[in-house]
Each structure stands twice: as C-alpha cells, then as structure tokens.
Amino acid sequence: MIDHVRPAELSAWFATAPAGSRPLVLDVREPWELQTASVRAEGFDLVAIPMGELPTRLDELDPARPIACLCHHGARSLRVAAFLQHNGFEHLANISGGIDAWSHESDPGVPRY
Template sequence: MITHISPKQLAEWIAGATDGIRPLVLDVREKWEQQTASIAPADFELVAIPMGEIPQRLAELDPARPIACLCHHGMRSLRVAGFLESQGFESVANITGGIDAWSAELDPAVPRY
C-alpha cells in the first residue's frame, strides 16, 4: 500500500524506517526541473531518475529499501510509487504536493515554478 506523506511528515516517515536501512527520496522530475528547484538530503539519500527512465533503471533501486517519491505536485510521483509497488517494492510513499508543497511547508528558499 502506498503511504501518502506531506513534506512535513517526511522526517517522521524516515524515523520509522526499520532495520537500519536508510530511506531514499526518489526525485522523478525532469533534469530541468531539478536544476530549477531542488532539495538537500538530510537523513535520507536523494536519487534523481526522471519518471520516463524508471522502467529501464529499475535495477538501480533496492526493493527492500523505503522509497519516498517526489515530483512537482505529487501526481507523477504517485504514478511511480504505484509502479514500484507493482514491481514488488515493499515500502513506498508518495510525497503529496511535491516540491511545490516542500517550498510552501518546509523551505521557502526552494523556488516555486
């Protein structure tokens, strides 16, 4: 089941990770979007793979690792989260509202576009 978390809830979701596995935030936006606005990893690893490249690059992701998907507003990331879940990934979350909500809720220094 896909968990829906707001940017403010990400730290709590990360803290809930078990077995000492460091969670991953998967940014599925296009490269130009990542260059326009990005986040700095805190207690998580940040990996950027555009949504269209996920199927070909699936082997780069660990199905046992908690993954929170991020996009601009939360729709592409929800689709990727659903795809990952269908591929057997065990702990998948969608960051609802995406980087736009991240800017509004957590870090106004992150540009909105």
C-alpha cells in the same frame, strides 16, 4: 501500500522504516525541473531518475529500502510509487504536494515554479 506523506511529515515517515535501512527520496522530475528547484538531502539519500527512464533503470533501486517519491505536485510521483509497488517494492510513500509543498512547508529556499 503507498503512504501519502506531506513534506513536513517526511521525517516521521522515515522513522517508521526498518532499523538499519537508509531512506531514499526518489525525485522523478525532468532534468530542467531539477535545475529549477531541488531539495537538500538531509537525513536521507536523494536519487533523481526521470519518470520516463525508470523502467530501464529500476535495477538502480533497492526494493528493501524505504522510498519516498517526489515530483512537482504529487501526480507523477504517485504513478511511480504504484509502478514500484507493482515491481515488488514495499515501503513506499508519495510526497503529497510535491516539491511545491516542500518549498511551502519544509524549505522556503526551494524555488517554486
């Protein structure tokens, strides 16, 4: 199942993760987008893998880890979460509203584009 989590709810979602597992935010935006706006990893690890590269880089991710997928508005990240689910990942969330909502709800210092 893919959970849909607003940025302001992300900490609560991470708290539901199995004990001892470090949560991960998987940013699937393109490199130019990362240069424009990025989140600070506080209480989670942050990995950036553009959506188009994910099939060849899937082995860089641990299927047992809770992973919340992030993009600009939430559409690409939802497709990535579905791809991960299809490949055996279980504890997944789509960050609804993406980095745009992150800027609005969690960190106004993150530029909007």
